[in-house]
Amino acid sequence: MVTPKRKDAQQLTELILETARDLFTQYGVDTVSMHQIAKTAGVGQATMYRRYAQKGDLCLELIDDQFNRLRIEIEAQLEQLDGAPILERLISVFRRIIMFTHHEASLLKAIHVSLVQSRCLNADAQQFFCSQPYLYLHGTLAGLLKEASDAGQTVSFDPAFTAHIMIAALAPHTLQHLSDRYGYTTDDIIDQLIRTLIRPLFISLD
Amino acid sequence: MVTPKRKDAQQLTELILETARDLFTQYGVDTVSMHQIAKTAGVGQATMYRRYAQKGDLCLELIDDQFNRLRIEIEAQLEQLDGAPILERLISVFRRIIMFTHHEASLLKAIHVSLVQSRCLNADAQQFFCSQPYLYLHGTLAGLLKEASDAGQTVSFDPAFTAHIMIAALAPHTLQHLSDRYGYTTDDIIDQLIRTLIRPLFISLD
DNA sequence: TTGACAAACGGACAATTGTCCGCTATTATT
């Protein structure tokens, strides 16, 4: 059978992504419209929507590189801390995640709003919770929490449930509000979050 | 000076609210459009937008009664528990808030998405965090947390900060995901949240 | 080459959100 592919398909994808990146940088993620991206890139609406059904999908693609870097860092750190106390490893990973969330706040906000709305017809599954980044972060956190729980060093809790809650607590809107409105620095936020969400789970060994 | 008021202004407001309530009940909050509400109510677009600039504002108004009831319940409960240990009061309030959030999930989701987007020009202030319900919940939680902290019964943390984080952790999307996808009941969710977010803050007095 | 066929482009179109402006209704003033 025939399996035709446009030879410029991949180039169009990159053109769209590059245009979006530029426009986002210049005007801010919120104010740039899908139409504007297509028009600027010189492609049809459908050509873009066929690749990215929503702005959130496009943002996910744009953040993909950063996210892979985060993944690699987390894995390197876990390898380096192999054998260290679970509390220390958990804090290390948590810190990285918060830094990433706070740093990529504008893209993450757009992703969150877009994918949580689920205006698509398959409203049965919340796309946000099925996205690869969410699943990876949840899996990693839940794994560490389970290890701590199994080791008997913590109070009794459900690791998977708690991982969901922790990610919810890191909502980019909230973190941004805390820094914009109250002036908390990233380090303040990291410190307080660890102090509030992580350490108290561990039974003090005094 | 002249201060003319249409005598039917209040009636129109109630007509809009009633129409919205009916349509939301019948078709679901997500699928009903502002245009549809105006058309069904038989009023112009601007007549509705002048009252409620976004769907989130309309939802806020619709939930207002329920929210006032929550407030009264919380205050009654705090009065009744006057003198009880702070941990007990905190858990009691927290439980009420979670029940409310889970029960009103569909309206709260719409409010959250709408007010967090802040497509309005005054994007300087996140409307969601300035809404009366948010401020009340935050104030109440922060007050109780501060009391616990001052009494020296807890680990060291910032009450206001922690109250923000706790509310973020109760994001309706997340709670709904937990019940839809994993089958947690409201009671499961309440139990786990208290176990994860509240109790660990308190130093065990053994 | 040439013809057939499908993947995929692009612009037109529909739906929703949000704004603007001419007109109506109401009330204070005379």
Add this chain to the structure above:
DNA sequence: AATAATAGCGGACAATTGTCCGTTTGTCAA
């Protein structure tokens, strides 16, 4: 009562999101 003045109604209009369909592009077979 008649008039003036303005709050506020309502529909038309603009912008954005998302879809559909006629047309183009490239591959395979003869």
